[in-house]
Amino acid sequence: MLSLFLFGCTENTESQKNSYEIKLAYNDETHTLLGDMTVNYINTTGESLDYVCFHLYPNAFREGSTQSVVSLANYNRAYYNGKSYGDIDIISSNKEYSFIGEDENILKLELSSPLAPNDFVILNIEFQTVLPEINHRIGVGENTINFGNAVPILCVYEHGDFDLNGYNSNGDPFYSEIADYSVQLAFPEKYKLASTGEVVSESVDEGNKLVNITAEDVRDFVFVLSEKFEVLSEEVGQTTVDYYFYDDENPEESLKTSVLALQTFNELFGEYPYTTLKVVEASFVHGGMEFPNLVLISDSLYSYETYLAVIVHEIAHQWWYGLVGNDQYNYGWLDEGLAEFSTALFYEKNSEYNLDKDQMTLRNQSNYNIFKKIYTDVLGSVDTKFNRALDEFANEQEYVYTAYVKAYLMHDTLYELLGEKTYLKCLKRYFNENQFKLATPENLISAFSKASGKNLESFFYSWFEDKVIIG
């Protein structure tokens, strides 16, 4: 379906951003999300295009998929009700379409005529996503229904083709560009909603809530429903921080930590430009998950101290992943290492938590060395390089101890080498140069080299190539 009032009839030359207009309806009896999506796609590739591709991430959850959505260690915590499946079906499109990938996780739309550079095309996709029963980014969880990666999303075009990487359970296999979203969402009225973007209107019709949402300059659109949500809110400058919870004995403290994280990172890195940030306690197998304007914090973390640390880590991702995007499939360490190190900077600036950067560094050094020793003892050797793609890691542990922990240690070494003032100047430069864009490791090296006045290429490559000894 095409809404002309949104797109106009002339070529869109003002904005180079893609925009999504999506109508969504959730049926909680069948666990299905029915969607009708119209995308205004602008060809910014500089080349003529014959087709456009979208990720269909929910197909990783379907029966017989080649990729497991959780590691064996997390299986029982994820599938609380036994194995369950989900998927995404394409009902129709205004273009001819086909599927690519082992699990049909890429949708390819053929354009009727070649799309010239800077020209635009209207793409329509009607789809139905079936949610599995699982405590995951997408899934009907024990306490919340999570709609992460539930709708088709444009693949990034680079190096002469669309990025076709599928799913991988080792990390967050997502990669997308900044876009604008206009969403109309219907769901049973008993649920409370947390979503990316701002709710602009809300009404109730025959037992369903109808909500209109706009989200500008975001990398994705996500929402969470729960009957159990309570909400606490606080303003930070232009931003309203909403904390959604149902099983938290210290909700004021959790909100306070969210507020402090936003304030601290605003100061350290550059201003968070959105009016909303939602911190959402959720049924989630991992510790937490970052989405634009919204973070999931697992309701089953083993300590409250960890719960708060996850809040800080996920909020740091609003800068590293959200504002400064990156290819999380090929360079997961780029945002994870920074989110971890930003958490240490948070504790360094907020002494009331009785945890500082030095303690975090010691803990990370010790954890890294234990990981390395155990894996070397058992397997004879272990690959500790972090600068590789998710499918090149042998398992989740190898990914976590390198892309999070070792990349943290790289930033800590850099911080000690340059001093706090210069390190933060470098980080601000990286933020300013790459805000709303997609950064690469080279962009990080370049920003740090330019802002510090030192050529740091060999420093970074010695870490990439595993030539450092961690004491």
Ligand SMILES: [Zn+2]
């Ligand atoms: Zn993270």
